[in-house]
Amino acid sequence: MLLLKQRDQDAFGYLYDNYSSTLYSIILNIVPDRDLANDVLQDVFVKIWKQIESYDNTRGRLFTWMLNISRNASIDAVRSKGYQKSQQNRELTENMYHAGGSTELNTDQIGLRKIVNKLKEEHKVLIVLSYFEGYTQDEISKTLNIPLGTVKTRMRNALIQLRQIIK
């Protein structure tokens, strides 16, 4: 860890070798386009490299920290204008919910999608929209036309279910 904070080259290579696959899978869960996912992965490691000094290991695991960087970068990439435009040609249907989206890449069998797919449909939708697509509970409530209170309750239940699956 100390070596990483000193921005040691070898330590960083080691970090990449150990975590790139896992983070790549998470990125693919959110960014189905492989070329874009490749760019995001590279971007994520540049961010890790630059921000490693700000990582505080008393406040959470390194993986959790990197996972959150990957998730945020992926959601940003998908929401970027360029990507939205390229997707308009592909998806004429509503582009918010492609949980069953095995059309582009079979990414629902890798990363965290595999666990999420084990959830009941009503829970899955919430996790997909919030975790993989980055919508707030308020936005989900409006999109799915479900009261915010119900969204909150279902979300908590979904998370509890999720924990039980991975335990």
Added chain:
Amino acid sequence: MDLQAYIQSGVVESYVLGLAEDQEVVEIEQLIVQYPVIQLAIDEFAIALEKEAFENSLTPPGFIKQKLMAELAFSYKNNDKANPLMIAYNSQNENTTGQYQGKSSTYWKILAAASVILFFVSAAANFYLYNKYNTTNNKYTALLNERNLLQASNQVIQAKVNNYQLATAMMANPAIVTVQMTDPSLKENNMTTVFWDKSNKKVYLLTNKLPLPGPNKQYQLWALVNNVPVNAGLLDPTCTSLCKMKNVDDAQAFAITLENKGGSETPNLGQLFVLGKI
């Protein structure tokens, strides 16, 4: 507070996954400080999540690492110091060969950078020295020219001094007869002097004042022996001081006439310029 209920409420999971709302984050971070059991629950879920994520992972294409390492190579340079920690890390790690490869490529980069810098320094030094050489060479040529000029003028002066010495020696020599020659008509103040060494018969002429001869004309010296003019030589127009003339065995007077170039057998007395008796 019912900690178990709180932990079971899903807030731990939403915190780890980054789904918690700001207010929830503040709340849980305060509670962590108070109740270490919450931290344990967080760690437990995070570890489980990590394990799950590792199990279902997909290896990214190899070129990404290469691109990434190339992109970060600039930042490495500043931090690539071999410190004790680094060495300890290397010796513990099994992948040492790969890691040393990374190191040595950095050394090569430094070496390459150093040789490029050396090349430029050397080029600059060459340029500087070449300029200096040119300047010095020019100065040397100028000095050489100046030296040649000085030598030439020195030779001229030396010749003059020699002439004066000779003239002085002749005037001091009792064997030498000095003959002042003037215009016999006394109209012009033309004047020459003959120095005649009776011991060795040598004759020298000093032109004090004579008009410049016209083109194809030349002054000729005559020695009058028993009133008969004997050729004593032509006056060399390039001779500016004491001029050596023909030897004269005997004479009672000397005269100079202006003759056609190359001289005459007999003097043109109509053109008698100066005359001097001994």
